[in-house]
Amino acid sequence: MTEVTIRGVEEEDFLEIMKVAAECAPVPLERDSIYHCFTRYFADTCFVAESRSLVVGFILGWISQVESTIAYVHNVCVMPDMRKKGIATRLYDRFIETVKVKGCKEVFLIVNPRNEASLRFHQALGFRISEEGEGIEVNGVRAVKDYNGPAQHMVVMYKTI
Numbered sequence: 001m002t003e004v005t006i007r008g009v010e011e012e013d014f015l016e017i018m019k020v021a022a023e024c025a026p027v028p029l030e031r032d033s034i035y036h037c038f039t040r041y042f043a044d045t046c047f048v049a050e051s052r053s054l055v056v057g058f059i060l061g062w063i064s065q066v067e068s069t070i071a072y073v074h075n076v077c078v079m080p081d082m083r084k085k086g087i088a089t090r091l092y093d094r095f096i097e098t099v100k101v102k103g104c105k106e107v108f109l110i111v112n113p114r115n116e117a118s119l120r121f122h123q124a125l126g127f128r129i130s131e132e133g134e135g136i137e138v139n140g141v142r143a144v145k146d147y148n149g150p151a152q153h154m155v156v157m158y159k160t161i
């Protein structure tokens with residue numbers, strides 16, 4: 001089996017991260033400067049999975065600037081042909097280990113209620129669905145109504161670490 005290593009990002013990784021993100025619908029692709037911001041200014045809380053010198057997955061996150069015990073995962077993606085091999089779990093392990101050392105107690109993220117793979121994945125990792133805000137059921141799951149603007153309902157998930 002091909003070896004996959006997890007490492008912290010380097011600034012120039014943003015282009016490869018973008019290529020992976022482009023293969024990871026339904027997560028929307030950001031403009032390139034956003035990925036560059038992560039690899040330049042949030043590099044201590046962003047990691048890539050690498051196989052044969054190619055980036056095959058990533059996790060991008062940060063520690064809240066207003067509540068230092070909270071970490072947030074903006075996105076986690078693995079190339080389609082590399083899924084179900086534990087790569088995203090390893091990326092999360094590294095992220096959580098890192099933010100824990102920096103004093104974080106909880107990790108938050110949002111998931112589109114129609115992204116069942118992501119919901120199942122995060123639940124398998126022990127994330128729970130937050131009861132915050134006004135709830136609305138979408139696709140059989142509790143989302144926060146209008147979280148990202150009108151009709152943009154999102155599931156808020158969290159885990160105590």
Ligand SMILES: CC(C)(COP(=O)(O)OP(=O)(O)OC[C@H]1O[C@@H](n2cnc3c(N)ncnc32)[C@H](O)[C@@H]1OP(=O)(O)O)[C@@H](O)C(=O)NCCC(=O)NCCS
Pocket residue numbers: 024025026027075076077078079082083084085086087088089090110111112115116117118120121122124125
């Ligand atoms: C979600 C995603 C990151 C998971 O990556 P992965 O490397 O395949 O995940 P893992 O192999 O670590 O999975 C760990 C566990 O999560 C669960 N899981 C993962 N993918 C799943 C799926 N498609 N359906 C149901 N459960 C799933 C399983 O319990 C799995 O354990 P198992 O393989 O022993 O059954 C990947 O599917 C992906 O990149 N999706 C597109 C982008 C995306 O939606 N990102 C999340 C944005 S919020």
